[in-house]
Amino acid sequence: MLEVKNVQKSFGANQVLKGVDLKVEKGDIIVILGPSGSGKTTFLRCLNFLERADQGSMDFEDIHTELKSASKATVNKVRKKTAFVFQNYNLFQNKTALENVMEGLVIARKVPKKEAEEIAKKALDKVGLSDRYDYYPSQLSGGQQQRVGIARAIAVNPEVLLFDEPTSALDPELIGEVLAVMKKLAEEGATMIVVTHEMSFAQEVATKVIFMDGGVVVEEGSAEDIFTHPKEERTSQFLHRVLRDYDYVI
Numbered sequence: 001m002l003e004v005k006n007v008q009k010s011f012g013a014n015q016v017l018k019g020v021d022l023k024v025e026k027g028d029i030i031v032i033l034g035p036s037g038s039g040k041t042t043f044l045r046c047l048n049f050l051e052r053a054d055q056g057s058m059d060f061e062d063i064h065t066e067l068k069s070a071s072k073a074t075v076n077k078v079r080k081k082t083a084f085v086f087q088n089y090n091l092f093q094n095k096t097a098l099e100n101v102m103e104g105l106v107i108a109r110k111v112p113k114k115e116a117e118e119i120a121k122k123a124l125d126k127v128g129l130s131d132r133y134d135y136y137p138s139q140l141s142g143g144q145q146q147r148v149g150i151a152r153a154i155a156v157n158p159e160v161l162l163f164d165e166p167t168s169a170l171d172p173e174l175i176g177e178v179l180a181v182m183k184k185l186a187e188e189g190a191t192m193i194v195v196t197h198e199m200s201f202a203q204e205v206a207t208k209v210i211f212m213d214g215g216v217v218v219e220e221g222s223a224e225d226i227f228t229h230p231k232e233e234r235t236s237q238f239l240h241r242v243l244r245d246y247d248y249v250i
Helices: 040-047 072-081 097-108 113-126 142-155 172-187 199-205 223-228 233-246
Strands: 002-011 014-024 029-033 055-060 063-066 082-085 160-164 192-195 208-213 216-221
Touching: 002 040, 014 040, 014 055, 014 216, 029 040, 029 199, 040 160, 040 192, 055 072, 063 072, 072 082, 082 142, 097 113, 097 142, 113 142, 142 172, 172 192, 172 199, 199 223, 208 223, 208 233, 216 223, 216 233, 223 233
Parallel strands: 029 192, 029 208, 082 160, 160 192
Antiparallel strands: 002 014, 002 055, 055 063, 208 216
16 A cells, blocks of 8 residues: 655754554554654655655555655655644644644645535544534644544544654543544544554554664564563563553563
8 A cells, every 4th residue: 555665864964764564454554652852753754755864665556656766746646645633733823623634625625615614523533523624723622622523633534643752742631532533534444654662552562663763764664572572672671661650561
């Protein structure tokens, strides 16, 4: 469905990605773990051309392109097949929840306004916000704002959903409501690539876990393999340090 090879990206003299490969099958829930600065978010952004990779290739269904030289038309084709959920919601503050979800449909996809409104309402219903259509972001909790962000993503019916640490800006008591929505999407067969520090989500939902460090994939495998039998010492060190905070024992 989606395969990228040898993704490289530098910011000045700092090489953030040093040749990352990824293969995604339909229905996969791929969770990318790693310490801060490991390149996780940069890699995710390169998949959607929010960052332009310096090197690497992409095969995405009928699309084949070099990431560095992809044309504007190709970038638009990729973006129509994907949707991005940001850490900090990225909502328009002067638009209601409903208007925020409608925006991409009307402006980018040229969906008629009445049809876009129906789609947006269904998306908001799906994330449990049927009573918040007319609320502005300032009237919503962080968890509710992030659920608007997820509704905006699923409204365009993407082939792949990209989540960039979707709970990192939330208070602990609000994390659960966002993860519950993501688990529901996973159960319904959505294809997702998720950069997160939520270990319980990775353990429960992921079909594949990727551990990155220093701009490379150190190890990948099933959630059970990675969490219970990591092969690489660096993976084991990371999990022992992080899982201590979640009261898990490997």
